[in-house]
Amino acid sequence: MSNSMIHQSAEIGEGTGYGNFCVFGRDVVIGKECVIGNGVIIHDGAVIGDNVRIDDGAVIGKSLMRAANSAVTREQELPPPVIGSDCIIGTNVVVYRGCEIGQKVLIADLSTVRENVTVGDFTIIGRGVAIENYCKIGRYCKLETNVYITAYYELEDRVFVAPCAATSNDNFVGRTEERFKHFKGVTVRRGGRIGVNATILPGRTVGADGLVGAGAVMTSDCPPGKIVVGMPAEVLRDVPEEQLLDNQGWEE
Numbered sequence: 242m243s244n245s246m247i248h249q250s251a252e253i254g255e256g257t258g259y260g261n262f263c264v265f266g267r268d269v270v271i272g273k274e275c276v277i278g279n280g281v282i283i284h285d286g287a288v289i290g291d292n293v294r295i296d297d298g299a300v301i302g303k304s305l306m307r308a309a310n311s312a313v314t315r316e317q318e319l320p321p322p323v324i325g326s327d328c329i330i331g332t333n334v335v336v337y338r339g340c341e342i343g344q345k346v347l348i349a350d351l352s353t354v355r356e357n358v359t360v361g362d363f364t365i366i367g368r369g370v371a372i373e374n375y376c377k378i379g380r381y382c383k384l385e386t387n388v389y390i391t392a393y394y395e396l397e398d399r400v401f402v403a404p405c406a407a408t409s410n411d412n413f414v415g416r417t418e419e420r421f422k423h424f425k426g427v428t429v430r431r432g433g434r435i436g437v438n439a440t441i442l443p444g445r446t447v448g449a450d451g452l453v454g455a456g457a458v459m460t461s462d463c464p465p466g467k468i469v470v471g472m473p474a475e476v477l478r479d480v481p482e483e484q485l486l487d488n489q490g491w492e493e
Contacts, residue, residue, distance in 0.1 A: 254291065266302070272326060286321030290344070293324060296332040303337045305356045305374075319356055331368070343380070361398065376426070381491075391443075393426030398493075399486055400429045403437040403455070410443045430465065432486030450485050 245263040247253070253265075254272045260279035265271070269283050272291035281295050284302030295301070302322050319339035324330070328342060331350035336342065340354055343362035348354065352370045360366070361380035372378070372390045379398040384390065391408040408427045413420030425444035429435065433447035436455035447453060448465030457474040466485070468477045482488065 248285075260297070268321075278332075284321070284338070288321060288323045290324060290326030290328065292326055293328045293330070295330040296334075296350070298333040299330050300335045301330070303335055305337060305339075317356075325362070337374075349386075355392075367404070379431075385437075391426055393424060394428075395426065396429045397431040397433070397449075399432045399491070401434040402429075403435060403439070405438045406435045406440070408441045412443045433463070450480055452480050452484075 244261050245259060247265045248267045248269065250267050251265040251269040252271065254275065256273050257271055257275040259277035259281065262280045263277060264282045266283060266285035268286045271289045272293065274291060275289060275293045277295045278297035280298045282300045287302040301324065305319065322336050322338055322340040324342045325344035325346065327345045329347045331348060331352065333351050334348050335353045337354060337356040339356040341359045343360055343364065345363050346360055348366045349368040351368055352366050354372045355374040357374050358372055358376045360378045361382065363380055364378055364382040366384050367386045367388065369387045370384050373392040375392050376390055376394045378396050379400060381398055382396050382400045384402045385404040387405045388402045389407045391410045393410050394408055410424050410426045411420055412423060427441045427445055429447040430449040432450040435441065435447065435453045436457065438455060439453045439457045439459065441453065441459045445459050445462055447463045450466045451463035452468045453459055453463055453474060454468060454470035457470050458472040459469060460473040463469045464476065466480050468480055469475060470477045
């Protein structure tokens, strides 16, 4: 007798196995040859591709949370999440409704991906990363341990964000009605890099192949192909030619 709760409308592909105490909701679709750990909860309507690994305690398709006094989160109907084939979802990861995760994406243990987020193919989301709502993450990105990605953020392809980097979207720090007119996330263009423990202020852009140095506080834009360092960050020099993205020989 199974100790998991699988709704009768759920579709489970050939060769897929799951552990103890799992819950698969109404109209869940799980592809072939998936490996699903113990205590995994997959909410109604979620679509999981082939050859996906979901580790113990992960929650896929969580409904959004809205505090009674939330300033920006609004009630909304969200579609079920879609997780592409060949992904790895770590232990205790939470993926909300309204997310689209590409193929061969790794989301490491204890990370959270909020509603209305897209993640491109081959991207790595490290341990303990928090991605807030309304974010777009490109292909082949790397977000290292404990990175914080604020709402309304866009990363283009091949972006690298080092551990403990943080971003913000509110220059008014939670005060005055004026702030609602100016909420804006951070944009990192193709091949941009952000160093360990850097802080990026609202609405700023890291240009293509730009590099924000470790510990920098970026109060203005980082020009394409430049290195910025310091508090506040200022241009130091050009990114070395051998480090430019187009000189790495990587597949697109």
